[in-house]
Amino acid sequence: MKHVTIKDIAKELNLAVSTISRAFNDKYDIRPETKQLILNKAREMGYRPNPIARNLLQQRSMNIGIVIPEFIGSFFPEVIIGAQEVLFKEGYQLLITQSNECYKTEIENVKLLERNMVDGLIISLSHQTKNIECFKELVSSGLPVIFFNRVIDILNTSKVVFDDYKWAFFATEHLIYQNYKKIFHLAGPANLSLAKNRIRGFQNAHKKHRLDVPDSHIIPSGFTIEDGDRVAMEMIENKNIPDAIFAAGDLTAIGAMKVFKRHGYKIPEEIAFVGFSEQTLARHVDPPLTSVAQPTFEIGRTAAKLLIAQIENQGVHIPQTITLSGKLNIRSSSMKLTK
Amino acid sequence: MKHVTIKDIAKELNLAVSTISRAFNDKYDIRPETKQLILNKAREMGYRPNPIARNLLQQRSMNIGIVIPEFIGSFFPEVIIGAQEVLFKEGYQLLITQSNECYKTEIENVKLLERNMVDGLIISLSHQTKNIECFKELVSSGLPVIFFNRVIDILNTSKVVFDDYKWAFFATEHLIYQNYKKIFHLAGPANLSLAKNRIRGFQNAHKKHRLDVPDSHIIPSGFTIEDGDRVAMEMIENKNIPDAIFAAGDLTAIGAMKVFKRHGYKIPEEIAFVGFSEQTLARHVDPPLTSVAQPTFEIGRTAAKLLIAQIENQGVHIPQTITLSGKLNIRSSSMKLTK
């Protein structure tokens, strides 16, 4: 447990600590033989540099904080893996926190990370988050922050987003091409701009094909299986049954699909389903769910790169928004069998 | 970005830094008015204590490292949430790393965390891990380490494990009671003791019911969907078809189930399936998969508690192994319809 320090090495070799330090940071002059001597001794004694001390001195922790709203779906873990890949290469550690979609925990997580002197933050909001004062302060404090996917439009930071509008448009159009007429949209949490963009895509696809979309076709839901369950039950009770559903999240689509299936509806013949976000689950439910796939790993990598650039470039930072593209994975949940 | 320090406050108020320090750690004598004065000023100046400096001084980081082999399934995230819950309450931060089931990355993660002076580690092994020298050294270095689920038997540390033997036994017995005769076991990675225990449970359940289990019924596989795919394809090619499959992991079961389904086998009438670990996926595949549920959150909480106890109790630490229990969720993948 007792860590070996450069001081111990110095004592052992009758050298000054500064000399030992130099042996490890070869920016300074040091005689090659001395260096070898020190390096050997260090290995022998099992010396490991203490990054905490170095961080204290250099006023940076080499830690990056990441704040995500949940952990269970495959989306965020994949983003994190992508970010981790880039950050580790640059010597940064990743401190991961998740809020269970709870605004209060989210704020606590941010404060906790801030206090731990992370050099930057990568954030995706909980869908409870309405009050953004805290984030405004965070950003104006000067700490580099990157938002991804669930972002705050008006905040002046770099962002990595998905072209939600475009892909919601395509997904809806896919249903229209299959000749579905009464298409409902299970919308995401109202305060997320991503949800609004998906709604716009849904509407404009209809517009392009000169189809009507009454507001009643846009049903506020959420992102969970239970949201899908609930909404589907309501439709059945109200005898207001669509012939296709485009959900803002895979899990909602899956929840709704299960309910309709249980009630004897044939999928996709009577009701088609399209989801969004390509959870692992989508490929494995029955029938497999058509879904918009987001480049999860790439989102993470991009956010990490932006963050590193901003950190190493303090002062002259121009916020930029990078929009990534995806693809529509068409599966049997939305393919009308050719008759 | 420029952080306010106690020094700044001291200068501002014409007090000594130690007095400021005392105001925040109320173990020491300080006049209440002085304390109030300082606290107010501190708030006004936006002071935030710097944990890095404190850690350096106290030789502890209040960080716990966690090393897991993967991230995508719901099992490990749930364990982490459980651990996080306990650790946060005690003021610890959680540094999460994952290795993608790669031994090399796993070791790197451990070293990285060690260098960052974590106060303890919670580890579950990658299934590539065979060489345990590194972990032996780690443990004998005195750093508190808790293993969970994928543990190293011979290592003298505290462990949180699941009663794999018992539940494999029950799962197998469930199939036997349903009158399945030719039951195959898709075994987990050979170097994990958990895999061995599940095999033993499988065998002994047969023994209890005086059934024969040729070794050929135990098929080495892994934990992924692809493993299940592969193994199922082999069975079909060899025309060696079981009437039930008990897999050491849900994903393997799901992979195999899909292949057999695609080849026209009726589930569970012709082949029954039972998995292990209760991934979210299990409830949502078709048919829903019978699976042994592990108390994921509880595993995390227990590991965290053991670790904290060990950290705060340096020196007199008696390694203990806590075995948690689970339950068998019986779903239609293994329920022979009553004729």
Add this chain to the structure above:
DNA sequence: TTGTATGCGTTATCAT
């Protein structure tokens, strides 16, 4: 009750 001084493990700036 408050101030002074020291040290945690490093790096950087001097001087030697």
Add this chain to the structure above:
DNA sequence: ATGATAACGCATACAA
């Protein structure tokens, strides 16, 4: 080329 020393921000033993 190497040594001495001051920082980084904080906590604490000791002096006042």
